[in-house]
Amino acid sequence: MSHRPMATDRSATGIPTGRLAVWWVLASEIVIFGGLLASYLMHRLGHPEWANATAVTNTWIGAFNTLVLLSSSFTAVLGHQAAEKGDGRQAARYLYMTMGGAATFILVKTYEWGHEIAAGYTITSNGFWSFYYTAAGLHALHVIAGAIIMGIVARDAARGRNLHRVELIGIYWHFVDVVWIFLFPLLYIAK
């Protein structure tokens, strides 16, 4: 009953349907994250007194997490390369490495937030912290969701099935990385 319709394999644009869909997903995610970050930026530029709050975020932890995500993007694209060659098991291995990066990211974030909350900087402390937790939290949810889907794709790929999906989850993963590439300077460097 859930057979694959003929429609899914047609391609009048030349882009396979799965990949075309991922581009549209990214377009909508750009406006979601963009809306949130634009709202943050307007508030930050209009409230210079937030500098006292932003000074608290730990640049080194942020930089480490950036490194983790960059590396996980690297392993994701290597996974794509392997999948293209038809090597599902190698692709799965690279995807598992990427998921490891995701887990590291979340663990570090948990540690970081734990410290900040214990020190009294909660989501209601002031405007900056509200945005900080909301934006980074939304990003973290996308990391977790992406890792879960990646796990499913990796499991299939290891059995040689649906190898084309390795590229698709990879594109999504790179997007999550790109969002963080912008969150990092906003929340940690040029604060």
Add this chain to the structure above:
Amino acid sequence: MAHAATADAHDHSPHAHHEQSRLVKYLWSTDHKVIAMQYLFTGMFMALVGGVMAYAFRMQDAFPGSSIPGFGVVAPGEYNSLVTMHGSIMIFWVAMPVLIAAFGNFLIPLMIGADDMVFPRINRLSYQVFLLSVIVILASLFVPGGAFGGAWTAYPPLSAQAQFNQTGPGASMWVIAVALEFVAFLLGGINFIVTLMNARAPGMKAFDIPLVCWMIVIASILFMLSVGPLIAGAGMLLFDQLVGTAFFDPARGGDPVLWQHLFWFFGHPEVYVVLLPAVGFVIEIVAVFARKKVFGYKTLLYTTVAIGVLSFFVWAHHQFVAGIDPRMANIFTITTLLISIPVAELILVIIATLYGGSIRLTVPMLWALAFVFEFMIGGVTGIYLGASGADVYLHDTFFVLAHFHYTFFPIAIIGNFAAFTFWFPKMFGKMLDERLGKIHFWGTIVTFNAIFIPLFFLGLKGEHRRVYSHLNFPELAGMQPLRVFATAALVVMLLFQLVFLYNLWKTFRKGPAAGKNPWQANTLEWTTTSPPPHGNWPADQMPKVYRGPYEYGHPDRAEDYWPQNLPPQSA
């Protein structure tokens, strides 16, 4: 109903599998036609809910404080909830699911010659998420405090603080329900867009696609690109409500105007999201029942794209009196007045299509013509509101309300009835009764005008929206007869819907069979059985396309229509 579709599927489809239980067939199907039916009937049910709410608050407005038959006395807080829920339900749970999800799901694969949407399981998921949103919003009617009462626009601080809106749990459930509905439509939208872009039948070039498919897909694109900031804003509002953040609390460094911008950046493109499919239905119907090629296919298409782009540049006309910078108000006045030009262009092309045609006044055609007429009134009255100077007086009065009902009602109700009566034979394999259809049509249209024309005058006199009883305003109290008249017309309109329901019941029981192509139309959905089987056509008979969708009255052809899938030698 839908069971006819899958019953046929079981007999004819080469993909026939094991016998499916009823539960699987109806609730777990990935067939785009079944999902379309799910959206259609859910939307129609919600229309009844929204209509009953309108009945209740109109009766309160006409006879303040009295006990309303079938409802009881409406308390002031309840009035706010009714008004809020009516607006929210009609836009998010009636207009969008029926216009886009139901008809988009049903028509797009059929009209482009595909066997289903490209992502059937995501399609099913989108309905399930949508159903969840329906459950949440209906459940909010029963929580302590009742349904959210802060207007469908949910401006904070009113919407953020329970002490102000008096409907704390309901307010958060409203935000969650709306967010779920957005997710459902994002999922659905991706399906529509990718299916149209990629899954066309061989031979179908971009300009051979029926315009209604373009309209629904462009609407989906508009939705996807505009909803993002509001999703972010909804999260922020939810946090303000539940966690105590101050995103929109001015006393603690937040800004309520930010919410307004987030909301209307989406809210304005949203009205075009619902307008475009309705215009698409009208175009299809007019071409078929004028037996004439659409006057300007490319004009319509490019104009629609222009409307889509421009719709992103007009949003702050909802905020002229909210305290935005007057220089921004200048800019938005200009863009708002500008956008009336391409919209008028659409209407003119439709009229030009009618001109010189061989008109058949069937029930769908009556609805389509009514759309043009009524929407023009709505559009023209919008011009007054787009001019910020006039809007200073008219904002939040019943003039605005009458304006947007003269646009929304044609879109959501007239457009839906037009599409429903037109494609009913294809969906269910039977022909509706024309005489009952005409009675229902005239009853609805006449009463519609009787309800809303008085409201223009009330608005011009300064009567404000969202007010529990206008008898509290001595200078407006003398106009109570107009309010009573409008309410009486609403009651009559609701009664006329019984004619429609009776027509449905009678037809399902023993209506005449429809055949494949009762309207003698060109587009691909009319080349398969009514209703279509699972997979739409036998796998070895998927259509190929040789011409555009509107070849009516072609000189090379004996008949006055030329279906898209017939080879050139069939002249």
Add this chain to the structure above:
Amino acid sequence: MAASHHPNYKKIYLTLVILLAISVAGPFIGIKWVTIITAFGIAFVKANMVIQNFMHLKWERRIAKYVLAASGALLLLFYYGVAPDVQAHRGQHWVNDDALAATARGIPAPHGSEGGEAAHDEPSGGGSDGSPAAPAAAAAAAAESTAAPNAFNARAAFAANCSPCHGTGGRGDGVVAAALNPRPANFADPAFWRSRTDAVLIRTIQGGGAAVGKSASMPAWSSLLSEAQAADMVAYLKTLSH
């Protein structure tokens, strides 16, 4: 599939890491513009590299690029359409008192960093360093930052609320001053200080010009400032006369 093109991923990854290191190092140089370029400029470069090479947008069909470009353009539209109302705190015929009050109130410095970075005094374009100021004003700022964490930041409040009329240096030459008659007070003028007591000035700030028999163009600020804060403001104004 378009992506049979595989650039040297290792090289790109190493470049990304180096760029990350540069962006982290940027703030240590201490110049605002360098920080912004290294932080955001590099962010754009890194994002572009990831998008073009890892996502393979470089080799993708144009339609995908148009789709992403459209969403990016809409984001810019959103920002530029909303910022004039939300980021700015005053405009043509309007002032956002609540936001200005929040700016003036400031946020207490975090524990353990008293005497460190002073709160900002610029109402716009938040960077990470204060602008060069008159030595006396800087001394006053330093004094404030070593005060209790909840110290009222008179400098910021003045810049946000008073400078439009009185000018950024308090010389009565603000952008609005040309339209006012009489002109706003010039705090740099010694004659001004000889003619008024502190108590009168506090009353002027709290109750407006009308409360002390002067021009009503001077508004009352009691809704924004307590008396103690008004006294702090007077102390700050004195520093402007040096």
